[in-house]
Amino acid sequence: DSGVTQTPKHLITATGQRVTLRCSPRSGDLSVYWYQQSLDQGLQFLIQYYNGEERAKGNILERFSAQQFPDLHSELNLSSLELGDSALYFCASSPRGIDQETQYFGPGTRLLVL
Amino acid sequence: AQSVTQLDSHVSVSEGTPVLLRCNYSSSYSPSLFWYVQHPNKGLQLLLKYTSAATLVKGINGFEAEFKKSETSFHLTKPSAHMSDAAEYFCVVSEVGNEKLTFGTGTRLTIIP
Numbered sequence: 001d002s003g004v005t006q007t008p009k010h011l012i013t014a015t016g017q018r019v020t021l022r023c024s025p026r027s028g029d030l031s032v033y034w035y036q037q038s039l040d041q042g043l044q045f046l047i048q049y050y051n052g053e054e055r056a057k058g059n060i061l062e063r064f065s066a067q068q069f070p071d072l073h074s075e076l077n078l079s080s081l082e083l084g085d086s087a088l089y090f091c092a093s094s095p096r097g098i099d100q101e102t103q104y105f106g107p108g109t110r111l112l113v114l
Numbered sequence: 115a116q117s118v119t120q121l122d123s124h125v126s127v128s129e130g131t132p133v134l135l136r137c138n139y140s141s142s143y144s145p146s147l148f149w150y151v152q153h154p155n156k157g158l159q160l161l162l163k164y165t166s167a168a169t170l171v172k173g174i175n176g177f178e179a180e181f182k183k184s185e186t187s188f189h190l191t192k193p194s195a196h197m198s199d200a201a202e203y204f205c206v207v208s209e210v211g212n213e214k215l216t217f218g219t220g221t222r223l224t225i226i227p
């Protein structure tokens with residue numbers, strides 16, 4: 001157990017809908033990262049937050065957004081969902097959010113868009 | 115730019131025999147390299163990390179990896195495979211100035227009883 005929690009574990013929804021994925025980092029970690037794992041794209045970095053501020057952006061679609069709250073938990077919002085958004089979404093956390101720091105991953109949220 | 119190439123998408127070994135999972139990396143700067151493991155329907159667990167302190171890195175569950183700069187490789191090995199090692203393994207790179215991790219495509223390890 002990494003200490004990173006994610007809810008829900010599974011999510012089934014329809015195209016066009018909007019969902020919110022939640023992540024709580026390890027105690028003491030200030031940085032949160034979101035990754036998407038799909039069969040065709042593999043594991044891809046989406047976005048990073050550090051202490052409430054966006055720090056780095058990866059291959060995140062405009063339909064997707066995220067934020068990190070004062071208590072350091074983070075939410076990933078996915079809107080206008082398409083079939084291709086079906087994937088496993090991971091959250092990771094690290095203490096300082098700096099380069100080359102070890103990131104600890106949560107168990108993931110499996111999203112199925114029908 | 116940073117990238118990793120995992121040379122085998124699938125490796126099968128018999129229980130009790132050695133494991134070798136191959137990874138080559140590309141990085142403009144001194145990289146940190148990681149191996150993560152993903153068991154079925156589970157999250158990603160850190161196996162080991164290289165940070166330039168020593169080229170041979172020991173990880174959990176008997177795994178180790180050797181950083182070879184001349185070959186730009188970071189292969190993962192284990193002397194004797196166990197049934198519980200069956201999983202997907204990811205080689206990961208992070209370079210100076212880049213907070214994100216870049217993952218390889220993964221190697222699925224199957225253990226034959």
